Amino acid sequence: MKKAVQLSYVCMIGIMLMCTGCSMKYITPGAGADVSELFEVADEDMQEIVARQPASPLPANLVMIRLQDDNYWSYTCEGGRVCRGAYSVITTRDIEKDEDFQRIQNLSQIAQVGMLNRLLLPHNIVSDKDLRLSAAKLRADMLFLYTVDTKYWSEDNAKPLSVVTLGFAPSVNLHMVSTLSGVLCDVRTGYVYGAVEATEKQKQLTSWWANSDTADQARLRVERIAFEKMLNEFEKLWIGVAAERAAVLSTQAAAERF
Numbered sequence: 001m002k003k004a005v006q007l008s009y010v011c012m013i014g015i016m017l018m019c020t021g022c023s024m025k026y027i028t029p030g031a032g033a034d035v036s037e038l039f040e041v042a043d044e045d046m047q048e049i050v051a052r053q054p055a056s057p058l059p060a061n062l063v064m065i066r067l068q069d070d071n072y073w074s075y076t077c078e079g080g081r082v083c084r085g086a087y088s089v090i091t092t093r094d095i096e097k098d099e100d101f102q103r104i105q106n107l108s109q110i111a112q113v114g115m116l117n118r119l120l121l122p123h124n125i126v127s128d129k130d131l132r133l134s135a136a137k138l139r140a141d142m143l144f145l146y147t148v149d150t151k152y153w154s155e156d157n158a159k160p161l162s163v164v165t166l167g168f169a170p171s172v173n174l175h176m177v178s179t180l181s182g183v184l185c186d187v188r189t190g191y192v193y194g195a196v197e198a199t200e201k202q203k204q205l206t207s208w209w210a211n212s213d214t215a216d217q218a219r220l221r222v223e224r225i226a227f228e229k230m231l232n233e234f235e236k237l238w239i240g241v242a243a244e245r246a247a248v249l250s251t252q253a254a255a256e257r258f
Contacts, residue, residue, distance in 0.1 A: 063144070064101075066148070067090075067147050068081075069086070070088055072088045077094055089116070104231070104234070110238070116131075121134055145182060146183075148179075149178070174203065176218050177222070179198070180229070184241065194241065196230055196236075198232070
């Protein structure tokens with residue numbers, strides 16, 4: 001009889017804990033930046049945009065900027081988020097590594113790779129020109145803007161079991177989907193050379209009592225893989241851009257000699 005009463009108490013406590021939200025809570029980082037808004041133009045400006053031509057020399061100095069929306073926050077970017085109007089610039093490297101920048105710098109026709117710090121950022125980011133002006137202060141020739149958009153959700157595949165085990169059993173699937181998008185443009189003219197995008201999906205089995213660090217580690221892991229995939233796409237884009245730009249500059253140099 002006592003065992004039955006004890007078991008009923010255990011079940012009641014389990015139900016109360018599950019219903020009162022004592023399960024793992026994780027604050028998902030904000031959305032990626034809507035970079036398209038930076039390039040919005042009126043109809044009367046369309047002809048000017050179409051007429052833009054690249055003006056970057058080769059080898060080119062490249063500046064990279066990570067943009068997020070103004071509400072973006074994560075455990076690893078705390079203190080490294082600079083809000084500028086409707087956008088946040090992330091200056092902390094959480095998914096990026098030093099070897100990533102060295103990898104890009106080792107590409108043919110890239111002279112140097114750098115990132116903007118908060119001292120060079122504009123007070124308010126309204127268009128791509130604001131960021132291009134900041135990049136120009138570093139003598140950059142090209143600007144690569146990229147943003148991270150990560151979605152997170154969880155589902156319990158064994159709810160009755162979770163009640164009996166008070167949520168300690170690893171029955172919860174954490175789903176993470178991360179997409180990285182980037183745009184390469186000319187600092188002098190705003191000409192867009194191309195865009196890249198990469199996505200990574202992962203699922204991790206855990207329990208309701210797992211702390212937020214578990215979810216954040218999963219976020220970093222999936223974002224890191226997506227970032228590496230984006231770098232692969234950037235390399236492909238750059239090979240084409242560098243070849244085309246080199247051909248144009250060679251033709252221009254030949255014309256100037258005659």
